[in-house]
Amino acid sequence: MPNLARKLLIGAAVDGLIIQPLATKGQRAQSPVKIKYDDATVTSLPRDQHPDTSKPNSSFEAFGIIGLFTVSRLSYLITITGRQQVAQIRGYPVYVVTDVALTPCTSQSEAETAITHTSIQLRRASAERLVEETDTESEAEALPAAAGGEDADDPGANSDREDTNELAAAGERSSIAEDVFKRRGSYGRYAQRWFSQKVGMGGVRRAETAEAAGSSSSKKTATPSDKALSKTVVQEKVDTPPAPSAGESMIPKLLRMAHIWFGTSKSFYFSYDLDITRSVGSREASAANAPLHKTADPTFFWNHTILYPFTGIGDESLMLPVMQGFVGQRSFVVDQNPPQLDSQKDAVEMSDMTPSMHSDAGSPPPERASVDLRSSENKFVITVVSRRSIKRAGLRYLRRGVDEDGFAANSVETEQILSTPTWDPSSKRYSFVQVRGSIPLFFTQSPYSLKPLPVLQHSPDANFRAFKKHFDRMSKTYGSLQLVNLVERHGPEAIIGNEYQKNAEKYNDEKSEGSRSLDFEWFDFHSACRGMKFENVSLLLDTLGEKIEESGSTIETNGQVSHKQDGVLRTNCMDCLDRTNVCQSSFGKFMLDLQLKEQGFDMSAQLDQENSWFNTLWADNGDAISKQYASTAAMKGDYTRTRKRDYRGMVNDLGLSLTRFYNGMVNDYFSQAAIDFFLGNVTALVFDEFEATMMTKDPGVSMSRMRQLAIETSQKIAIEDDKEDFIGGWTLLSPHMSDTVRTFPFEEVVLLLTDTALYLIRFDWNLDKVSSFERVELSHVVGIKVGTYITSTISAAQTDESKNVGMVITYEPGKADVKRTNTRSLSTMSSSAGQSSGKNEVLDEPAPAPAAPSGVLNQGILSAIAGGTRTQPPRKIALKALYSHTSITEAKGVKSMTENEQINVIVSEVERLVLASQSPQDDDPGHSSIIEKGDIISLAEAKKSTGLFEQLGHSIKKLVWA
Template sequence: MPGLVRKVLILAAIDGLLLLPTGPRSRSQPQTKIAYKTGAINTAPNETAVSQAVATGNTFEAVGIAGLLSVPSGSWLIAITKRSQVAEVKGRQIFVITDIALIPLHSKAEAEAAIARVRAKNAKKSLNTTGLDDIDSDEEYDGDSVLSSEDDVYDDPPRRPNHHRTASSSIAEDVIGKKGLYGRFAERWFSKRGWQVDRNRLQGLSGKGDGGETFQMRRMKSRTGSPDSETADKAVAPNIEIRVQESQGETTSPGESSGADAPTYPDQPAQPEVLQDNEVMEGVANSLTPKLLRTVKLLLASSRSFYFSYDYDVTRSIAKQTLATSSEVPLHKKVDSDYFWNKHLISPFVEAGQHHIALPLMQGFVAQQHFQIPNKEGYSRNFLLTLLTRRSVHRAGLRYLRRGVDENGYVANCVETEQLLSDIDKNTEYSFVQMRGSIPVFFQQSPYALKPKPILMHSESANKAAFQAHFKRLKERYGDIQAVNLVERHSLEGIVGNMYEKYANELEDPKIKFEWFDFHAECRGMKFENVSLLLDRVGDVVDQFGWTEEHNDKIEKSQTGVIRTNCMDCLDRTNVVMSNFARRAIEIQLTHLNIDPAKLDASLNFMNLLWADNGDAISKQYSSTAALKGDFTRTKKRNISGALADFGLTLTRFWNNIIGDFFTQAAIDYLLGNVSAQVFVEFEAKMMSGDPAINISKVRQNAIETSSRMVIADKNEEMMGGWTLLTPSEANTIRTFPFKEVVLLLTEAALYLCKFDFAMDKVSAFERISLENIKGLQYGAYITETMTSASVDEKRNVGLIVTYEPGEDDILRINTRSLTSNVSRQHSDIAADAAVPPQKDDYQGNTKQSDDPKLASKGTPPVSSSDPNNERILAFKALSADATVKASSRVPSPIRKSAESDEETLILSICSEIERACKLVNPSIGRNTTENGAAVEDGDTHEEPQRCAFIEKKDVVSVLEAKRSTGLLEQVGYSIRRWVWA
């Protein structure tokens, strides 16, 4: 296998950042250069001497490269600066990341400043090594300097690592405990200067704050803020930073920021005051860049949950290791993509052919413990017990924001845990694999409740398809499956539990067995030892499935199935049950190795701590707190103090659910490459982001197709187009919140407004408007919010108004989901909720019955077409361009190419389609008329004609109108939300 870089020297050259492999075994590996600003990666000339680089003093040594983080404003190199060995499998070391450095690639000055801070930080830590967690394994295994003639990571004899438990802390505790690191970021939000800039921008001013500094200038400065810039670090090595500044000809007075905190761009023109279309996303991403960088550090370093090995595939179990072994294939091509967490971040190096830099990372948990136990003859045997837990990258994220299954069959919080028993004396490995994952149906839960009710989503056919895809994948990967469901039967959890049981029974697959064990009911009164009842019922599967045995690197026996365990979150109850299955497996294995069964209980007590720490790690990664019921997992006892501790953790989880998880989720999706920088625009507007695993385009396409089948009664009525748009919650208005997503259908005879229930895949109501009753269209800027730069962009916020007069052929129908009919229009609350225009005068006129008895209908009153007081409107706003679906039963008419945005192009195409359809039923639309309204043929010049435009370009709601209608309470509310969430 091509060797990975184990140590790399990082220095700032004139035109780019240089990565220089060090050590005798790295001499054949090429040097890498990353260009400033562009982030282009190339092989650097080898004549650059390492000794010359060290002599400059502006270098630091990394033990690996995690990838390249890129946002619209620039890129950062993610370098692993500290690691700690946690295990050794088959003589190969496994490390956990304990610290990283983010080196900006905007300019040489910023890169040098960041490197100087890393050197100062390392110098400070070397003087304050106070505990085991602060000791890097490099000091233990790689004691020589960067210019050492020996690479000790390779050559040192393997040492047996011990399992050391680390202190537990939530993300909130990390932030509070390190509040000093967040000083400048807080200053940007809380200083008078920062708030003045935001207030000026909201009022449409230039954005100048105190000192004449523009908002764009401040944004440029904030975009390169580095989480490594600590005042204490600067104080440790002031001479280094002074030398960096002097080399650039800069002078900094006391109290002013320097380096990456206040960069200058002498070679760049000044930023314009008015943002262009392509700068909106960049501006929002820049404003959130400091928070993104800190989140990256919390995830990759502070969490201590990312693991790697230079020569061992941590993403695969023993059974898969041998199958994937090939000395000619780089490690990043061998790893299991389901657990390859930095695949997107490392892809620039892979694409550039720098395979020796591509170090795969896995999120999860790894721990190891050595133990001795006597056999029946009284001789002591030496064993190593290793836990390797691997979190899937699919539906990755935090609880309540990632639940259930997606359409491809991937479930949330999907985790594989391998318990590896190593017989040191006989060079034999025993691998027992289990997995956990969310219930494989579509459901969601609100994060704003301590015990939220599960809400089932999508149709039964969609749920079945996803359910079957999930178990098909499990069978292909593991073989037979024993599903163990731990949710409650007779509470809110039973909503999804019953569906799980139903679909499992409908599979009728002998290779898939289902067992429902109501954990809370069976273990009521904190009697968690009653889990033994579950093992009495299904514990035999441990013997049936067996485990994988490898002797002298050869597989002699393979595990034939897997136990799949779940509760609602797949955390606390799940970890308790999985630890019991693991305990049974190792007891059987040791008994087969002639170990005295009477010695097992006393010799295996350490397993409780391993599995408890495993549960805490997975819980932190999914819910930001340690696992509940951890006292029982550790001691096999449950008491009041443990219950009180769990209550505190529950409250902490609740706080994280409603505050911190939303941006963290957006950051996770961005790091995995599931979303673009547009996610930050969405977050700034809503303080949350969507689920990229849900194919929203496919969902909306399905909504259009379902609506067309449901509402178009005449099969001969040709469909001309269909769109998903936003509309005000109340009819006949243009700015009533909240806006709802609806389906607009156009046929050769009518326009259909359909309120669609996306959760249930059903039409809840619709209104049919005959084309002859449409009087005109208006399109233009449609500003509904003024809190963010993206929301006031007139080219990104576009809508249209359809003006019509209700007629005899117009229809209103509301799906009551019952056999009742004729919902009266006087029930305006129902009509408004159905997005159907209520009438000013109650009318009990003609009623048109639907063929579907569940659809109640009500006719609209006949009116005089000449009465302008009867005109009504339908207002629509375009969805974001990257999330808009347009479906048509034919090829749409050509649309002129222009510099207009996608949203405006979409609205123009809708107007064009409606106009063309209306002309088919009313050829006089848009023709020249005289002052008395008579039609004029082309060439007739008896009277001066005037054009009656059917489509008028006019703002629906302009920026100024929207700002005038934005109240102080709304502004204060958004400011508070942004302060709390962002």
């Protein structure tokens, strides 16, 4: 990170913002960390030295830092301003992030304005909540603590209530400084209006910020300090930022997405004391006292990239890892000697460790009337922790299948922990881990259909390489692997299901000595459960029960692992959401019964067999993962919650399908770009690219490798004469129709050069096959034009003359110039160049050739026949350089030639070989060069030819997608 940005981050960006530090193991920090503007220093000041005590209402306390990101010279700090305790693991609280603040880090004044506005909004929200809590205080006191009986409470939440009640009783209104130190920052929701306004170079415009604050205060009675502060904000000088670039125009949407994604979506979890990114079996005792950011599993460390600017600043308490997924907890009671059916006492009773994410946070379900347990009863706590992987992370149709490194989309590790409520070290703790993930093959599905057809991509060898990498890594991590495939055996899903099974069999056949085989079980969920008979999932348990029992659980006693789970169930359907969650909850219940039976409790003998506490927990888990991947709750959730299915569930699922359909077409493209950006897979340049195309590219696919493979494949297919010396190959853009310079869409093609000819290859990038190619003798080339090549004026990047360059090769068709088409290709070219160019050309068919096997490259049409009375007009091959710097290459640190350098290298090689292949016409050196400098399509010409319909279409698309 540049020194200037680093200074802004640690200094001017956050002066006045107090960050609650992480606790060190065994002790909690004595005072908050104050990030002070003093030549980029971070200090932990005594409370009486905090400037906030003399500047009321000018600061707010955050529960932690999620990270910092920079877009087009504008930096924003993300801090946690809202949290809710959802569980206690090993006696340590675990929180879900419920709100965040985004503070601009461009200048001291911008940061102060934003912090001031945030503190005002937090104070107002806190006052509103105080009124609500006062009305229900007596009722709330009668309820148990949100964390449940003997578990520790959220200190922030409790101190909030106690202190505000005292202040209310005294008739006083506290300052923000008092709120910070007495109430420890347990404020309400953060008002996002200040950053949802237009953004310029200097961050959020102060006038609009003040207007938002003023309009909000006009509806409520403001305190004198609030009024004075708002007046100060209004009187500040308003900067006039320069016109935003393409990337900057996306910032308001990016900020809204960041606020929703990190904050109000309630999908990110953290703990100050416990590494929640690792399961019980994967934790290392030697790392128990290490900082959390060093022990966190990189696979589940979601803010690792945006926390990077804080490394090396001397205070590791700021490095707070957050994990996306789900954490939920329930307590229940079981009886070794359950009463008879006529007993009034339930044998299994449920109490929430925390309120469900779907319930009112202030109204947890009531506990048992009595905390006394019979001698035959025991109380347990079940915790479900789902960890979403950052590898190939993203949204439904935009991240499917596998990438080249073997990482599958929507990979989630789910751990089910059984323990005592007090986490007594001498008692056994059980951990059962399952995983889910997309079928690890290259495939896509279109978002423009309710039930899209899966389309396999790339060659069988490329698929198997990625497949093998995926399961080699999983085997090393989890041991033996039981694959549970839930897709349909017939219909569209069978396409990908059959390939999955075929690759699993190949993996077992080619496995090395000592490695484990893949156990593959194909359970057609829709067929087996047709007619809403979801209870037929028990048939799958009958098949896999013995395997689950053999793998067992990880058992921990007195801090030591006495038995480790050997193997894991990997479950998938097409999305790995709905069917997967139903089956995983059944596997979890099966293992829970085994764990309790080992301790002398027979669940089948209990009176209450509905297990609503278990079903609700797993249904919440399914909804959480589904919202993060598909933007809606999970389907079939009614069965997961109640173990019953009726028409109302079907109607609800139809609504969810339509919502997913809309999000897949409209919202997901920008959200995917933002997710890739926050994870460090791309740079901020992705927003410039998004504005131009309204699409995003997959950073998990190495285009450099694909292009090299395409060049090698094209070389083998197109160059038939062994006597031709291969000079080089390049990938460029070319118009869809030949002999034109501007026909959309432009396609990425392969250009091959030998000592006697050049080849223009139309390549099928999905199938890794040559679609067609044209061969042109170098001796027929008569000229090359090099210059500006503007094909669109929609975005700033497309009008940059230094980046949009190309060449047009002109040649006179001859007898040896041929075009061949792969008859099996999905992108078969037009049968004649004359049809492509729109000209009426008379082309002679070649003499009949012997029949060739189907699918090979058959000779198509000779472009021309030399001699005779007929002559062909010169033809053109238009080529444009690919952008050398993209958001993906910049993120990976790939250095490449500029666009001009790419074109100059190709042109110089072609010219050298053309001149060598032609007989010199004269000795005049002035006529030796065939290169002409000049615009192919100038910027002015491109603007004239850009039609109103094209501009209107892009504007509408931008309005919808961006």
